[in-house]
Amino acid sequence: MGGLSIWHWLVVGVVVMLLFGKGRFSDLMGDVAKGIKSFKKGMAEDDTPAAPQPMPRLQNQPSIEPNRDPHLQPMQDDRPHS
Numbered sequence: 001m002g003g004l005s006i007w008h009w010l011v012v013g014v015v016v017m018l019l020f021g022k023g024r025f026s027d028l029m030g031d032v033a034k035g036i037k038s039f040k041k042g043m044a045e046d047d048t049p050a051a052p053q054p055m056p057r058l059q060n061q062p063s064i065e066p067n068r069d070p071h072l073q074p075m076q077d078d079r080p081h082s
Contacts (some may be wrong), residue, residue: 020028 017025
């Protein structure tokens, strides 16, 4: 009683054919096939890696000047000791 037999599937198929007709059903399946094909094409285009951007050259960057402040001290550790 829980499963569908071959007769159930035949009745469902006949009802679908009556509702959609032979022409509409084949057009519908053609549209589904086109959709699957375009989906696969879109997925294949996404899989191609983009060209990596070149890293900026170090020679083109300004050099960092050291801090010449004589009163500059290292940061003190203010965490509580355990």
